[in-house]
Amino acid sequence: MKKLVPLTNIDPTQPVLAFLSLKVVVRDKNKVLFLVDANPESGFDLPGGRINSNEWGDNFQSVIEREVVEELGENFKVKINPKPQHIGIHSRAGRFFEDNTPSRTFYAIYEAEYKNGEIKLSDEHSGHEWIDVHQIVIKDKMLSKNFGESLQDYFDSL
Secondary structure, X not given: OOOOOOXXXXXXXXXXXXXEEXXXXXXXXXXXXXXXXXXXXXXXXXXXXXXXXXXXXXOHHHHHHHHHHHHHOOOOEEEEOOOOOEEEEEEEEEEXXXXXXXXXXXXXXXXXXXXXXXXXXXXXXXXXXXXXXXXXXXXXXXXXXXXXXXXXXXXXXX
């Protein structure tokens, strides 16, 4: 993995604080669902997001289910594999925590099988694409470069 945004203004002897994000690779046979971030400069995203403070201690699957409904609509149905398939970390340039340190995220990727229903996007995303799993080239098209590179490795291993 390549070096992330340097944490130069953090005491190196202290633990690193980070968001925890749960993302979902939704597959419909050989196609994978990618969302287009509402910010055109951010590129593609996967359904999912950070765990809210009121969800701390909840089952991860219930958090993922909430995110799928929130981002894809109540009628979009998937079957989620409850075991994470990939993990990683990423930092987004230009995003900062309140203490002015770079935004950091630890993420877990889950897989889900599309069952039925139409997509009704939230305002977090402006569009979506189903991309053939064997033709995915997204390493430079995701929310952050290192997130894209890590996901590309994941898709290349399928």
